[in-house]
Amino acid sequence: MTSQPASAERQRDADRTRAEILEVAQREFARRGYAGARVDEIADLIRTTKRMIYYYFGSKEQLYIAVLEKAYTEVREAERLVDVEHLAPVEAIRTLAELTFDHHDAHREFIKLVAIENIHRAEHIRKSEVLANLGTPVLDLIGRILQAGTASGDFVTEADAVDVHMMISSFCFFRVANQHTFGALFGRDMAAREHRDRLRRMVGEMVVAYLRGAGSPEDPR
Amino acid sequence: MTSQPASAERQRDADRTRAEILEVAQREFARRGYAGARVDEIADLIRTTKRMIYYYFGSKEQLYIAVLEKAYTEVREAERLVDVEHLAPVEAIRTLAELTFDHHDAHREFIKLVAIENIHRAEHIRKSEVLANLGTPVLDLIGRILQAGTASGDFVTEADAVDVHMMISSFCFFRVANQHTFGALFGRDMAAREHRDRLRRMVGEMVVAYLRGAGSPEDPR
DNA sequence: ACATTAATTAACTATCTAGTTCGTAACATG
DNA sequence: CATGTTACGAACTAGATAGTTAATTAATGT
Structure with a gap:
C-alpha cells in the first residue's frame, strides 16, 4: 500500500x-x-x-477464487514448516495443537474466508483445480504422531488422524470465527490475552487427555 | 407453505x-x-x-434481526428442556455434549446464521435488545455439573463453565459449519452417518477426558 | 348497511453494481 | 526511431435491488 x-x-x-x-x-x-x-x-x-x-x-468470482487460492497456499506453506517430529508423542501432539492455535490466531482473515466459503457450500473451492486437490501435510504428521504414541503406549484411544485434526481445528477455529457472537452473548472476549493464553493451554490438554483415553466408558479410573 | x-x-x-x-x-x-x-x-x-x-x-436489516431473534429464542427454549441433573457428573457432562451434538446436527440453518452473523462482527445481534441480554441456561447447568464433579472427585481439572461450553460447542459447530470446505479438502463428509456417530461419541469422550485431568502435564500416568 | 381499519397488490424510483467499450500512454524490440 | 504490445483510465450500459407511493379490497365493529 x-x-x-x-x-x-x-x-x-x-x-x-x-x-x-x-x-x-x-x-x-x-x-x-x-x-x-x-x-x-x-x-x-x-x-x-x-x-x-x-x-x-x-470476473468478481475469479478474483475471489484467486484470493482463496493464495490464502490456502500460504497456509499450507506455513504448515509444512511445522516440526515436532523430534518430540515424544505426547509433547508432539500438544505442541502441534498449540501451534495450530497460534496459527489461527495469526490468520484471522483466512479464518473468515473459510467461514464465508462454507456459507457458499465450498462451491468456489470446488471450481478451483489448485484447491480441489490440496490436502494438508499436517494429516501425515498427525498420523505419524498417533502411531508413535500408540506404539509407546502413551496413547490408548484408537484415533483417526482426520478426526484429531478436526478436533484441534474446531477449537482453534471457533475461538476466532465465533468470537463476536460469543462475546455479544456471553460477554467474554475470547480474543483477549487473558482468555487466549488459558484457551491455548486448554486445547493441548484436551487432545492429550482424549488420546490418553481417560474419556472412554470402558476405562473409568 | x-x-x-x-x-x-x-x-x-x-x-x-x-x-x-x-x-x-x-x-x-x-x-x-x-x-x-x-x-x-x-x-x-x-x-x-x-x-x-x-x-x-x-427494512431488510430489521427482517434479518427478527430472523435472528426468532432462531436464537427457539434454540434457548430447547436448551431449557435439557435435563441431565439426575445423572452422575461424568455421565451428565457426556450426555450434555452428545445432546449439544444432536442439537447442532438438527439446526443447521441456525448454525449458518451464527456463522453469517460472525462475519458481520455480530453487529446485528448488538442492535437487538432481545438478543443482547440473552445468555444461555446451559452455562448454569454446566456450572452445577462441574461443581458436583469436583466435589465427588470425578473431575480433577479446574475448569470454567464458559470454557467447557466453548469446547463442546466448537466441536459440534465446526462439524456442521465447516463440513463443506472440510469435505472438499479432505474428501470426508463429516455429515455422513458413519462419521457422525463416531464423532458424536468423540465429543463426549473428549470433554470427560479433559475434565478427568488426563491431559495436564503435572499428572502423567 | 356503513364507516373504519387492517392487509394486500401493482407500479414506480433512485441508486447501485458487475461487467464493457474504447481510447491512450508507457515500454520493449527490431 | 518506428512499431507492436502491455498496462492503464474514463465513461458507459444493462440489469438488479432496496425501498416507496398510492390505490384497493377484505374484515370488523356499530
Whole structure:
C-alpha cells in the first residue's frame, strides 16, 4: 500500500498492481463476504480502476477464487514448516495443537474466508483445480504422531488422524470465527490475552487427555 | 407453505403472512448470507410482495434481526428442556455434549446464521435488545455439573463453565459449519452417518477426558 | 348497511453494481 | 526511431435491488 501523490498517475507495474488487488480483495471479501464485497470499492482502495480487476482476473468470482487460492497456499506453506517430529508423542501432539492455535490466531482473515466459503457450500473451492486437490501435510504428521504414541503406549484411544485434526481445528477455529457472537452473548472476549493464553493451554490438554483415553466408558479410573 | 391456486388472491391473514416471511427469510439468509439474500426473492417464494416485508418488518436489516431473534429464542427454549441433573457428573457432562451434538446436527440453518452473523462482527445481534441480554441456561447447568464433579472427585481439572461450553460447542459447530470446505479438502463428509456417530461419541469422550485431568502435564500416568 | 381499519397488490424510483467499450500512454524490440 | 504490445483510465450500459407511493379490497365493529 505505497502511498502516492493524490493526483499523480499510477506507475506501471503489472506485478504490483496484481498483488495489491489480491491483497485488498482478500481484506474486503473477508470483511464483507462474497456478495457484500464491491468490485469498485476494491479498486478504489488501491487507486486503480475496476477495469484492472477484469483485466487481471476476469470476473468478481475469479478474483475471489484467486484470493482463496493464495490464502490456502500460504497456509499450507506455513504448515509444512511445522516440526515436532523430534518430540515424544505426547509433547508432539500438544505442541502441534498449540501451534495450530497460534496459527489461527495469526490468520484471522483466512479464518473468515473459510467461514464465508462454507456459507457458499465450498462451491468456489470446488471450481478451483489448485484447491480441489490440496490436502494438508499436517494429516501425515498427525498420523505419524498417533502411531508413535500408540506404539509407546502413551496413547490408548484408537484415533483417526482426520478426526484429531478436526478436533484441534474446531477449537482453534471457533475461538476466532465465533468470537463476536460469543462475546455479544456471553460477554467474554475470547480474543483477549487473558482468555487466549488459558484457551491455548486448554486445547493441548484436551487432545492429550482424549488420546490418553481417560474419556472412554470402558476405562473409568 | 400452503400451496395455492396460481392466480388466486392471497387470503388475508396477518399472522400467517408474518410467520411465512420469517420462515423463508431464515432459509434465504442462511443460504445466501445477508447481502446475498434478496428481498424480492423472499417475497416471491411465499407468493406475497416485497411491500409486505416492509409493512411488517420495516427494512431488510430489521427482517434479518427478527430472523435472528426468532432462531436464537427457539434454540434457548430447547436448551431449557435439557435435563441431565439426575445423572452422575461424568455421565451428565457426556450426555450434555452428545445432546449439544444432536442439537447442532438438527439446526443447521441456525448454525449458518451464527456463522453469517460472525462475519458481520455480530453487529446485528448488538442492535437487538432481545438478543443482547440473552445468555444461555446451559452455562448454569454446566456450572452445577462441574461443581458436583469436583466435589465427588470425578473431575480433577479446574475448569470454567464458559470454557467447557466453548469446547463442546466448537466441536459440534465446526462439524456442521465447516463440513463443506472440510469435505472438499479432505474428501470426508463429516455429515455422513458413519462419521457422525463416531464423532458424536468423540465429543463426549473428549470433554470427560479433559475434565478427568488426563491431559495436564503435572499428572502423567 | 356503513364507516373504519387492517392487509394486500401493482407500479414506480433512485441508486447501485458487475461487467464493457474504447481510447491512450508507457515500454520493449527490431 | 518506428512499431507492436502491455498496462492503464474514463465513461458507459444493462440489469438488479432496496425501498416507496398510492390505490384497493377484505374484515370488523356499530
